[in-house]
Amino acid sequence: MTSPVRLPLPPSVYADTAVAPAATPPLDADRTVSVAIIGGGFTGLSTALHLAEQGTDCVVLEAQEPGWGASGNNGGHTNPGLKHDPDQIEADFGADLGRRMIDFAYGTTNFTHDLIRRYQIPCEARQQGTLRAAYHPASAAAIARTAEQCIRRGMPVELYDRDRLREVTGSDRYVCAMFDARGGDLHPLNYARGLARAAISAGAAVHGETPALSLRRDGARWRIETPRAVVHADKVLIATNGFTGDLWPELRQTVIPVFSSIAATAPLPDAIVRAIMPTRSVLYESGHITVYYRIDQNNRLLMGGRGPMRWINSPGDVAYLMRYAERLWPQLKGVAWTHGWNSRLAITKDHYPHVHEPAESVLISLGCNGRGVALSTAMGAQLARRLIGGAKAAIDMPVTGIKPIALHAFWPVAVTGAVIAGRVRDRLGL
Numbered sequence: 353m354t355s356p357v358r359l360p361l362p363p364s365v366y367a368d369t370a371v372a373p374a375a376t377p378p379l380d381a382d383r384t385v386s387v388a389i390i391g392g393g394f395t396g397l398s399t400a401l402h403l404a405e406q407g408t409d410c411v412v413l414e415a416q417e418p419g420w421g422a423s424g425n426n427g428g429h430t431n432p433g434l435k436h437d438p439d440q441i442e443a444d445f446g447a448d449l450g451r452r453m454i455d456f457a458y459g460t461t462n463f464t465h466d467l468i469r470r471y472q473i474p475c476e477a478r479q480q481g482t483l484r485a486a487y488h489p490a491s492a493a494a495i496a497r498t499a500e501q502c503i504r505r506g507m508p509v510e511l512y513d514r515d516r517l518r519e520v521t522g523s524d525r526y527v528c529a530m531f532d533a534r535g536g537d538l539h540p541l542n543y544a545r546g547l548a549r550a551a552i553s554a555g556a557a558v559h560g561e562t563p564a565l566s567l568r569r570d571g572a573r574w575r576i577e578t579p580r581a582v583v584h585a586d587k588v589l590i591a592t593n594g595f596t597g598d599l600w601p602e603l604r605q606t607v608i609p610v611f612s613s614i615a616a617t618a619p620l621p622d623a624i625v626r627a628i629m630p631t632r633s634v635l636y637e638s639g640h641i642t643v644y645y646r647i648d649q650n651n652r653l654l655m656g657g658r659g660p661m662r663w664i665n666s667p668g669d670v671a672y673l674m675r676y677a678e679r680l681w682p683q684l685k686g687v688a689w690t691h692g693w694n695s696r697l698a699i700t701k702d703h704y705p706h707v708h709e710p711a712e713s714v715l716i717s718l719g720c721n722g723r724g725v726a727l728s729t730a731m732g733a734q735l736a737r738r739l740i741g742g743a744k745a746a747i748d749m750p751v752t753g754i755k756p757i758a759l760h761a762f763w764p765v766a767v768t769g770a771v772i773a774g775r776v777r778d779r780l781g782l
Contacts, residue, residue, distance in 0.1 A: 356563050356579050359416055362425050362693040363665050365616040365652060366541035371474060374549040376418055376560040380580045383557075385411045387739050388576055388585035390564045390599065392416075393423035394724060395591040395717055397547040397558070398467075398732020399739070404554035408740060411583060412548075412556060413576065415563035415595070419544025422594050422724060425695035427614060427644050427656040429634045430465065430536045430726040431482045432458045435703040438501045444704075445750060456734070456748035458507060460726035461534045467729065468538070473546030475538045476649045481633040482535025485517065485526040491638040492528035499530040508533040521635065522627040523680040529635075537634050537646050540725060547729075567599050574713065587713040587739050593728075594696035596718060605756035606706065607719050613659030613694035615667040615674055617687050619651040624683050628653065642722070643676060653677060653684070659694055667692035697722055705731070707751050715739060716754075 356378075361367040376392075387403055389396045392414025403410045414420070434441060434457045441457075442450030461479065468477045486492040495511075502509040510531045517526040548558050566577045567588065576583040590600060594609045620628070629635070629647045636644035643657040655673040667674060667689035678684050700706055700719035705727065708716040717735055720727050734747040 356415065356561050358561055359420070361417075361420060361541075362663070362695060363691060364425050364541070364614070364693040365654070365691045366424060366539060368691070369539070369650070370541045371545055373417060373545050374552055374558065376414070376548060376558045378561040378580060379411070379413065379559040379578055379583070382582045382584075383411060384573070384584040385409050385557075386585065387411075387587045387589065388413065388574065388583050389589045389591060390567075390576070391591035391593065391595075392418040392548070392558060392560065393421055393591065393593060394544065394547065394728040395593065395731055395735070396589065397544065397551050398729045399589055399591065399735045400556040400558065400732075401547060401551040401554055402733045402736035403739065404551055404556040406736065406740060407555075408736075410556050411585075412551070412558040413562045413564050413578060413583065414558070414560050417560040418548040418558060419541050422612070422695040422697045423728070424541035424544045425614075425693060426540050426612070426697070426725060427634075427654060428537045428540050428646060428648070428725070429482065429636065429644060430461045430479070430538060431634070431636070431723055432461045432532055432534045432726065434705075434723070435721050437498050438505060449750060452748040453750075454505070456730065457727065458502075458534070460730035461536060463730040463733070464726040465536060468543070468546075471546065471550040473543060473550065475540075475542035475546055477536065477538040477543070478632060478649075479534070479536035480631060482532045483512070483517075483520070483529045483633050483635040484532075484638055485521070485529035485635055486638045487525050487527060489527070495528050495530050495638055502530070502532070520631045520633060521629055521680075525680055531633065535634060537648070538725070539648070543725075564599055587715070589735060589739060590714070590716045591718065593718045593720065593724070594698040596698065600710065600714075600716065602754055602756045603708075603716065603718075605760040606754055607698035607700055608757065608760075609696040610699050611659060611661050611663075611694045612656060612697055612722065613664055613670045613673070613692065614654055614656040615670050615689055616655075616691040617653045617684075618690045620647075620653060620687060622651075624681075624687070625651045627683065628681050643673070645677075664692055664694050697724065701757050705749060707735075707747070707749050708754050709743070709751055710754055
């Protein structure tokens with residue numbers, strides 16, 4: 353068997369400031385386990401932790417190192433909820449499942465921050481709220497509708513006007529925003545490494561540089577070949593998200609792998625930091641093309657959004673984010689931007705997370721649609737419940753069939769066109 357290609361971490365500010373990784377050596381001997389988890393991002397690691405906590409022996413197989421993908425390279429926001437509004441979720445899935453989905457999705461941030469506190473994971477976690485902000489009337493109306501639906505359900509949500517937003521953002525760009533006190537932020541690579549360490553301490557095995565090369569039924573168990581060893585497992589979870597390949601037929605065609613990019617400044621002077629996002633909430637814009645940002649605990653501004661549909665390695669690759677930051681806060685002119693990086697996340701056609709059970713004892717979870725930090729963490733407990741209890745164990749998300757997206761091979765062209773069109777529509781306020 354050949355050795356896998358070890359890739360360096362993307363050139364993020366996280367990689368430069370991270371705690372030491374947990375020991376996750378390549379799997380080099382055959383194993384038989386109750387559950388094999390393919391993918392060492394937040395979903396896989398959280399599922400392993402929750403399985404191990406309940407005494408289920410499991411192994412995580414990660415092609416690179418835990419957190420190498422979008423889990424360790426995202427904006428660091430812990431945002432509650434799903435893409436769709438609560439009323440829409442209930443309309444799509446009915447009163448019972450819809451209500452459970454809403455309660456689950458809007459509770460994911462509390463779940464995540466509670467887990468971080470329980471395991472004392474050093475990841476700069478703060479829970480100081482999420483702002484979903486609008487700068488033109490159409491988006492403002494949509495935000496007002498979302499806020500009304502959340503407030504009607506008793507959620508800790510407020511609607512901010514322009515004056516209040518000027519106070520909490522330091523910018524006069526926005527006309528309206530929904531503030532959700534349950535949101536927050538963290539250092540995602542430290543969190544991924546902390547989750548790996550917690551899973552291992554609970555009894556899970558986590559192996560980096562161990563890609564799953566093939567998966568097939570072998571008698572009563574599933575057989576997974578890796579470069580150096582074979583795993584036999586009673587059950588399998590596939591949690592590869594934006595890096596999903598052809599391990600399971602047609603699965604890759606169910607999501608669009610979209611690059612999301614981030615640029616980071618050097619630590620900002622105190623005078624500037626006091627004026628920008630002084631409450632230290634995180635913010636994402638409501639529009640066709642989302643921009644999101646936060647000030648981290650080292651006083652760096654991290655600006656994220658759609659960038660090139662290819663790997664980048666410097667802030668100059670996403671110069672539009674730097675220009676936009678200066679539009680929001682003119683005092684940033686002349687500050688140093690030190691890092692630019694990206695990774696792939698998975699977008700589904702309906703913008704809901706997808707859970708599949710395409711065969712007996714096989715579970716698949718993917719498609720966080722840009723809300724993966726808290727959502728995938730909380731999904732780990734749900735998936736562990738299903739893996740232990742089987743089909744009779746209800747979870748708070750729908751289990752659906754695999755449905756490939758038509759003309760999937762053309763996704764790079766389609767995404768590039770959608771980004772351009774979305775930016776034009778946002779500029780025009782459509």
